[in-house]
Amino acid sequence: MYQRTHETDASAQLRLGAGNSVTGLNAHGVVVVCRAKQEIFAAGAMALYCYKVLDGGIRVLKVCRDGRRQILEFLLPGDLLAFGAGDIHATTAEAMTRTTLMRFPRRRMEAMLETDSTLGLEVRKTLSSQLLLAQCHILLLGRKSAEERVASFLLLYAERQIAAAASSDRPMLRQDIADYLGLSGETVSRVLNQMKRQGLVELPAAANIRILDRSSLETLEGDDWERPV
Amino acid sequence: MYQRTHETDASAQLRLGAGNSVTGLNAHGVVVVCRAKQEIFAAGAMALYCYKVLDGGIRVLKVCRDGRRQILEFLLPGDLLAFGAGDIHATTAEAMTRTTLMRFPRRRMEAMLETDSTLGLEVRKTLSSQLLLAQCHILLLGRKSAEERVASFLLLYAERQIAAAASSDRPMLRQDIADYLGLSGETVSRVLNQMKRQGLVELPAAANIRILDRSSLETLEGDDWERPV
DNA sequence: CGCAAGCTTGACGACTATCAACAAAAGTGG
DNA sequence: CCACTTTTGTTGATAGTCGTCAAGCTTGCG
Numbered sequence: 001m002y003q004r005t006h007e008t009d010a011s012a013q014l015r016l017g018a019g020n021s022v023t024g025l026n027a028h029g030v031v032v033v034c035r036a037k038q039e040i041f042a043a044g045a046m047a048l049y050c051y052k053v054l055d056g057g058i059r060v061l062k063v064c065r066d067g068r069r070q071i072l073e074f075l076l077p078g079d080l081l082a083f084g085a086g087d088i089h090a091t092t093a094e095a096m097t098r099t100t101l102m103r104f105p106r107r108r109m110e111a112m113l114e115t116d117s118t119l120g121l122e123v124r125k126t127l128s129s130q131l132l133l134a135q136c137h138i139l140l141l142g143r144k145s146a147e148e149r150v151a152s153f154l155l156l157y158a159e160r161q162i163a164a165a166a167s168s169d170r171p172m173l174r175q176d177i178a179d180y181l182g183l184s185g186e187t188v189s190r191v192l193n194q195m196k197r198q199g200l201v202e203l204p205a206a207a208n209i210r211i212l213d214r215s216s217l218e219t220l221e222g223d224d225w226e227r228p229v
Numbered sequence: 230m231y232q233r234t235h236e237t238d239a240s241a242q243l244r245l246g247a248g249n250s251v252t253g254l255n256a257h258g259v260v261v262v263c264r265a266k267q268e269i270f271a272a273g274a275m276a277l278y279c280y281k282v283l284d285g286g287i288r289v290l291k292v293c294r295d296g297r298r299q300i301l302e303f304l305l306p307g308d309l310l311a312f313g314a315g316d317i318h319a320t321t322a323e324a325m326t327r328t329t330l331m332r333f334p335r336r337r338m339e340a341m342l343e344t345d346s347t348l349g350l351e352v353r354k355t356l357s358s359q360l361l362l363a364q365c366h367i368l369l370l371g372r373k374s375a376e377e378r379v380a381s382f383l384l385l386y387a388e389r390q391i392a393a394a395a396s397s398d399r400p401m402l403r404q405d406i407a408d409y410l411g412l413s414g415e416t417v418s419r420v421l422n423q424m425k426r427q428g429l430v431e432l433p434a435a436a437n438i439r440i441l442d443r444s445s446l447e448t449l450e451g452d453d454w455e456r457p458v
Numbered sequence: 459c460g461c462a463a464g465c466t467t468g469a470c471g472a473c474t475a476t477c478a479a480c481a482a483a484a485g486t487g488g
Numbered sequence: 489c490c491a492c493t494t495t496t497g498t499t500g501a502t503a504g505t506c507g508t509c510a511a512g513c514t515t516g517c518g
Contacts (some may be wrong), residue, residue, distance in 0.1 A: 062368045064451055070371040072364050085350075085357035091364060113349065117342065120349045121314075124342075127356035128314035134363035135301050135320060139291045141370035142299040146474070174497060182371030184475055189498055201272030206483070206497055222293055375506065403465065413507050418466055434467060435515070 007019045024116055025109060029102040034095040041082070043092045049103050051081040056099025059176060060091050071180040073133060074172070076160055080126045083109075096176070141182045144222065149181040151220035154201065160212050173207055235434075248355055253345055254338060258331040263324040264312065270311070272321045278332050280310040288405060289320050300409040303401070305389055309355045325405070349407025370411045378410040379420045380449035383430065387440050397419060 031054070034040060040051070044060065058075040072091060075081055081093060081101075096132065113120050140152050157172075174192075178185045195201045200217060201209040211217065237402040260283070263269060267278070272291065287304040301320060304310055310322060310330075344347050369381050386401075403421075407414040421438065424430045429446055440446065 062364065064368070064372060066451065068372040070368045072367055084360060086356045087360065090361050111237040113353075114346050117344070117346070117349070120342065120346070120353070124349070124352060124356065125314045127353065127360060131313060131356060131360050131363060132315065132319050132358060134367060135291065137367050138301055138363060139293070139299045141367060142408075158368060173392060173495095179371075185497080186476080186499085187474060190474095193498070222295065402463095414464090415466080415508080416506060419506095422466070 024112060024119060025104050026102070028108050029104050032101045032103045034096055034099045034101065036097045037100075038095045038099075040095060040101070041089050043089055045089050046086055047082060047084075047089050047106055050083050050106050050109055051104070052102040053077050053079045053081065054100040054102055057096040057172075058093055058099060059096055060093050061179065062091055069179045070182065071176060072137070073130070074157070074176075074180070078142040083107075083123050083126050096172070096201075119190055139223075145180075146183055146187050146191050147194075147220055148222045149183065150177075150188060150195070151175060151217045152223065154209065154211055155217055156213070158214075184196060246428060247425050253341060253348060254333050255331070258333050261330045261332045263328045263330065265326045265328075267324045267325060267328075269322040269324060269330070270318050272318055274318050276311060276313075276316055276318050276335055277391070279312045279335050279338055280333070281331040282306050282308045282310065283329040283331055286325040287322055287328060287403075288325055289322050290408065291320055298408045299411065300405060301366070302359070303405075303409070309352075311335075312352050312355050325401070368452075375410075375412055375416050375420050376423075376449055377451045378412065379406075379424070380446045381452065382406060382410055383438065383440055384443070384446055384450060387443075 014167045029052070032051075034056075040058065041047070041049075053075050055077050058079075058081065059071050060070055060073045060075065060081070061071045063069050074096075075093075082089065084090075109119075113123065136152075136156075140149055144152065174188050175185045181188065192201065192203060195217075196203050198216075200211070200213045200220075202212055204210065255419055258281070261280075263285070269287065270276070270278075282304050287308075287310065288300050289302045289304065289310070290300045292298050303325075304322075309319065313319075334398055336381070338348075343351065365381075365385075369378055373381065403417050404414045407417045410417065421432060423429065424446075425432050427445075429442045429449075431441055433439065
């Protein structure tokens with residue numbers, strides 16, 4: 001809960017370019033550090049703060065009564081969290097590894113939106129690109145086979161993780177991938193190892209995936225759309 | 230392509246309240262009428278316009294190379310379409326029935342956002358609530374059984390359709406429901422008829438569904454979240 | 459009246475979840 | 489530094505859900 005100048009912010013800026021600096025808000029931010037698996041906020045709680053990821057990784061998810069889990073998105077350094085308009089969080093956010101965040105009071109953010117149209121543009125761009133990602137996610141879950149889902153996932157996160165690799169070793173468990181893709185952990189494991197046998201990927205250490213044959217994966221993905229920013 | 234004063238606008242206003250009037254933009258809107266099944270824009274096309282639905286209904290969807298279809302949302306009178314920040318449409322929009330739209334030039338809308346913070350708020354609220362809906366959709370597609378999906382769908386659209394019933398008879402084909410729920414048309418038919426045998430719904434005419442036992446459906450839905458606005 | 463589009467129903471098979479056992483890593487504490 | 493425990497990943501056997509194919513049935517419309 002202590003103020004700190006943001007050492008890690010430089011790498012964060014690097015990812016999404018200068019445009020995504022949450023302009024004037026930085027002055028009102030507080031740096032918060034979360035340990036692995038710590039909950040940042042829970043579904044149903046008052047949305048008092050919004051966040052920017054500086055270092056580490058976050059999963060955003062929904063849970064059913066009976067424990068079924070669906071991950072909605074993985075956030076990496078540079079990404080914004082909880083900039084929606086709702087006063088109550090509809091999702092839960094958890095740190096995947098030790099994670100550093102910049103935290104902003106939502107009331108102050110909304111006040112700034114009244115006058116600062118640049119901030120407004122940033123927020124709109126964030127919401128827009130989250131929506132585009134969600135739409136691709138919907139197509140994936142609704143109409144793709146297990147193999148296509150894994151291929152899509154690898155291609156989507158490959159680029160991002162290269163950029164985030166500096167900050168931490170790929171913090172992505174099989175079960176997290178499964179809960180993102182709407183599959184079981186076993187199925188993800190099977191598909192990945194089949195891809196390994198076909199020479200499409202390498203699995204050096206567990207929780208570490210290296211793409212060897214990107215174009216074959218693109219064929220498998222069976223898709224049509226322009227990948228969103 | 231002719232200007233017209235919006236006769237149907239009153240019922241549209243009724244749905245989402247006075248807040249959702251796309252404030253100053255109305256002056257720059259043109260009323261457009263689409264016949265059933267007409268494409269409003271295609272994925273990949275330049276996003277020149279944004280729209281507000283005045284009457285009828287629209288489906289927004291994505292298609293794979295091999296023809297698999299996934300519907301992302303159904304839009305009803307009062308809903309806004311294509312207010313995202315991207316310059317290229319990532320989705321296709323089609324009229325489900327004869328549909329009346331108000332069409333706004335995006336460049337002008339974006340220009341107004343520079344100064345009009347009320348419009349900015351409206352756009353942010355629209356994007357936010359679309360994102361909430363998308364997140365529920367992701368949970369549904371990733372983790373729910375066919376029966377749970379249909380129950381969720383009925384509950385989600387029941388309220389909306391009561392409001393929209395005035396404008397047109399439920400324009401929803403089994404195949405559209407199936408493509409929204411990530412199921413086959415046959416499965417949707419089977420689940421609906423099973424629900425009918427259990428006295429949960431009535432199926433007076435094809436493409437017409439009446440809910441008889443809402444609370445049982447809520448149990449079936451197997452969910453936990455606060456339904457979004 | 460007859461055709462076309464959409465809906466229902468059944469039979470069958472494919473895909474993927476579940477269960478279970480084991481292997482491999484990663485912590486943990488002596 | 490090494491047993492020990494816990495967590496995570498792999499692999500196989502089995503079963504269930506849902507997609508596909510096909511036929512027949514309704515409904516609406518020309």
